[in-house]
Amino acid sequence: MSSEGHHTAADDDAGNAYRALAETTSDGDPRWAFGSGFDSGSDAVEAEITSPVPDGVDAADLAAYCLMLGDDALICSQRLAEWVAAAPELEEEVALANIALDLLGQARVLLSRAGHVEGRDSSPMDGTAVADEDALAYFRDERALRNVTLAEVDGGDFGRTIARLLVFSSWRLALLQRLTASRDPVLAAVAGKGVKEVAYHRDYAARWTLRLGDGTAVSRQRMQAGLDGIWPHVESLFTTHDVERRLAHAGVAADPGDTRADVDAVLDEVLGRATLHRPDVPAVGLVAGRGGRDGVHTEALGHLLAEMQSLARIHPEAAW
Amino acid sequence: MVTRNPAAIAAEVPDPELPMLTLADLGVLRSVDVDPGGRVRVTITPTYSGCPALEVMRDDVAGRLRDAGYAEVEVRTVFSPAWSTDWISDEGRRKLAEHGIAPPGHIGPRPAGPVPLTLDAPSSVVCCPRCGCPATSELSRFGATACTALRRCTACLEPFEHVKEI
Structure with missing residues (x-):
């Protein structure tokens, strides 16, 4: 911990949250305006994030896999956060922001783990030394992102947002449940917490799907349109990437292909009760065998990143 | 000069978002150890992965311990085992209701197998x-x-x- 020696009692007012926030940046702690705290040197998760790569596992594979799961959460979180100040009701805005925050928390740990395993610690990017998670979130270009395309497609209206969240959270919950047994301690820890959180996200989306699907003619039509809009990106959720296959064999990753039955069972139950139907639309194909997991994305991601990353790129040294 | 037991000091730090509870009441304070050199190591766990209060908790714990004379304090954050509301103490539950x-x-431990949907x-x-x-x-x-x-x-x-x- 770098901050201990410089603290004076005069700074201290335990009831003053602003004092506490200011303190975190006062001692050369490379904490970021854009949120850090799992960065090297000051904290704890570090003890876990720096855990050795499990035996027999390729470090580059593990880093790539952490990026995949971290980017899924990061990009989905950003899409949900777009509803802040734009949601139909305050309660829904708060709910969507809460879900986004859970996913962002998962992303931070996963990106920090990726950065560590990759040996990226304290290496400058764009000439600035920023914490791993921030470097990875704010200074990677579209083709370096490893999220599934479902996470990035336009949020559209509330029906489409709920459709995406229903499928995404059902799938992620199935992955995280399997990952609680991962041989990588950081993945297992993220999964252990994430299962509880994502179960709430899935329930939220499932209940809205019921309410809209089994509601008025208009709400039903828009909920179905939401499903139709995101469905081309569903099939690729179950396509196993080579990295995922190797790590699944090593007891580190969850093979997404194995989650299909669980996810289908959930979707069938929800769509059935909501009187909606499973869209019959062609899947978005891979480009020369490559998709989101290889950095081949839809045009939506570039726009999302432009908004998400602009502030960090304009002020790469910003701190607060 | 060190005057009080560090575990007692850490235990009474209030939660930033539910200030009627201490970190001990909330169950996020996992351990407080002192090594022979006087270095204090505190372990806390977040309620949720994205809990924005975590940083404030860490700084409050470290600040209070330093004020009590412990020069070297390390606050670790661990994610496993995952926090559960079952860890909120009886005293904590009483204080919540009072406020x-x-x-x-x-809720007890999570049963094995897929998490069931709760549509109702x-x-x-x-x-x-x-x-x-x-x-x-x-x-x-x-x-x-x-x-x-x-x-x-x-x-x-x-x-x-x-x-x-x-």
């Missing part, structure tokens, strides 16, 4: 912390903080927060 926040029910509102009874009426309804599962849901009493009609089970 108008309904405490969580006990949970049947568990959450009593109104103001009038004690058991007939309350959930307005939103996501409240002003990550760990609370918003409910309303059907008798006194007052809305209130409920620390939702996780």
